[in-house]
Amino acid sequence: MADNMYTPQNPVTQYPQPPFEHQQQSAPGDVHAMKPEPDHGETSYVGSGRLAGRKALVTGADSGIGRATAIAFAREGAGVALSYLAEEQSQAEEVAALVRDAGRTAVLLPGDLQVEQTNADIVEKTVAELGGLDILAIIAGVMPTVSSIDDFETETLDHVLKANIYPLFWLTKAASKHLKPGASIITTSSIQGFQPSPDLAEYAVSKAGIANWTRAMAQQLAERGIRVNGVAPGPVWTPLQPAFVPNEKIESFGSEAAYGRPGQAVELAPSFVFLASQESSYISGETIAVTGGTPIH
Numbered sequence: 001m002a003d004n005m006y007t008p009q010n011p012v013t014q015y016p017q018p019p020f021e022h023q024q025q026s027a028p029g030d031v032h033a034m035k036p037e038p039d040h041g042e043t044s045y046v047g048s049g050r051l052a053g054r055k056a057l058v059t060g061a062d063s064g065i066g067r068a069t070a071i072a073f074a075r076e077g078a079g080v081a082l083s084y085l086a087e088e089q090s091q092a093e094e095v096a097a098l099v100r101d102a103g104r105t106a107v108l109l110p111g112d113l114q115v116e117q118t119n120a121d122i123v124e125k126t127v128a129e130l131g132g133l134d135i136l137a138i139i140a141g142v143m144p145t146v147s148s149i150d151d152f153e154t155e156t157l158d159h160v161l162k163a164n165i166y167p168l169f170w171l172t173k174a175a176s177k178h179l180k181p182g183a184s185i186i187t188t189s190s191i192q193g194f195q196p197s198p199d200l201a202e203y204a205v206s207k208a209g210i211a212n213w214t215r216a217m218a219q220q221l222a223e224r225g226i227r228v229n230g231v232a233p234g235p236v237w238t239p240l241q242p243a244f245v246p247n248e249k250i251e252s253f254g255s256e257a258a259y260g261r262p263g264q265a266v267e268l269a270p271s272f273v274f275l276a277s278q279e280s281s282y283i284s285g286e287t288i289a290v291t292g293g294t295p296i297h
């Protein structure tokens, strides 16, 4: 039998380790241009009905962690609406096909989440096409690197906050009237929100903000029975990296993790499934570190 996510093995050597080949992409990046190809669970994620009948909206669903989460949600029994940028259409269609292969409904929702109206529109289309909404997984994000304060530009910070922070408020506000007790909102922070690198100040501010928004919103929504949690990934082998990080850093990408390798997107998906499912009923306001052994707190 081929290996899957349940095959016991050494996690340190389970996936490719640096050094990696030189590679550079432009944002938003393409999973098929990555060498080696990332694992989003296409053949390795095995579901068991943990989200049977649920209705999920996943942002950043075409690639990386969002793609793995969309595949996992579908294999756990959820219908999935996929949010992504228009230029990522072909990657999103691949994910939609995998969702349908799992016997679930897929909804394709291209659009720029920096525009407030897009956020309201994708929530309404999700509700219309899936017949409701009870899992909101906010995974989309951008990560410009700026190595000197002398190169700081207002537009960069505006872009990071518009793409990484504003949609938390816009999507949640739009979803609010549809979310019932038992619903789950899941955000995506980063190890950078806790232990920032010097050249990621704008991004690190946004990722610390996401973890703190998660704590605040969890308390606000507790009385309505809606849980709000986050995932803080360490280095993960996704197009975000070659799209935003200068070339030479890709070679050693992941070597800073205790495991000495980057995570694969499929290794993030189970945390999103756990936080989406009723299994995590007594957890709200928490951000789970998925970092290959590096502490964040």
Ligand code: NAD
Pocket: 028, 029, 059, 060, 061, 062, 063, 064, 065, 066, 083, 084, 085, 088, 111, 112, 113, 114, 139, 140, 141, 142, 143, 163, 188, 189, 190, 191, 232, 233, 234, 235, 236, 237, 238, 239, 240, 241
């Ligand atoms: P990714 O590039 O595959 O996914 C990011 C997605 O964000 C894109 O696919 C795109 O669809 C979406 N996006 C970006 N700007 C958007 C906009 N204006 N409107 C709509 N969608 C937009 O990379 P990923 O690594 O899977 O990133 C997913 C999340 O994980 C991000 O929030 C990222 O900050 C976070 N994260 C990644 C890493 C890592 O090492 N890869 C580490 C920590 C946190």
Ligand code: MG
Pocket: 028, 029, 030, 060, 062, 063, 064, 088, 239
């Ligand atoms: Mg993408």
